[in-house]
Amino acid sequence: MIVTTTDLEQYSLILIASTNEHPSPKLVEVNWLPKDDISWRASKSFAQLKKHYRLSADDFSFIDSNSLSRKDPSQALLLTAIDQLDEYAAGKRKVFDLPLDLSLGTEFQQKVWRALQDINYGETISYATLAQNVNNPKGYRAVANANGKNPFSIIVPCHRVIASDGKLGGYTGGLDKKEYLLALEGV
Known part of the structure; x- marks a missing residue:
């Protein structure tokens, strides 16, 4: 899984894209972190994600949002999510169009x-x-x-x-x- 963060005003959001569990990448989490806190492992569902997907901490890669590449499908999804969140914050987007993996829930x-x-x-x-x-x-x-x-x-x-x-x-x-x-x- 690939993890990145983005800013929304004074807050930071964590974005996590799934890579191996689906034929094409899906977001598995978008959550809040304290501003300037890159401790994404503190995300409320990090342990749940590891358990659900049977992953170890080493299976998660943090990539700064400025280093993401549109050539990699999972990273492209993260960039699209960031673009859509930025559009939302600017009042230009009212509906999100992103593939989501809801399987974490009942x-x-x-x-x-x-x-x-x-x-x-x-x-x-x-x-x-x-x-x-x-x-x-x-x-x-x-x-x-x-x-x-x-x-x-x-x-x-x-x-x-x-x-x-x-x-x-x-x-x-x-x-x-x-x-x-x-x-x-x-x-």
Whole structure:
């Protein structure tokens, strides 16, 4: 797997592309790191990724985003992801078009993550509405839990889900990031 980081305003994002598990590369994680922290092994799901794909720490390669090459398919995917994130940050992109490997989640989590992708840019819904959207109307806590395990921050827009009373609720990356993303989208 190839790992890189990119900046989004005052925050750093970690991007991880899968190489050997698929015929063509897919992203397996996009997550937040503290600014200027290149300790990508501290990513919330690093251990889970190693276990899921049966990899050792040596199977991960960190490549600075400035050193990526479009000639390598996995690196090209990372560059495309960075381009799309930059377009999003500049207000020029509302929908991401990237191949994602959702297999890290359970069947229910995957269903929730797919439903998150149906929430339009600049809109929010409640956890209760999201539960209804996945045909589990009383499962708002289960939906909130699946939302919190989303490995694709921003790209799978879990930041667009708020509490029924209009409060932000939680966000695995931190409420400051959720506020930043919603403000960026004009919410």
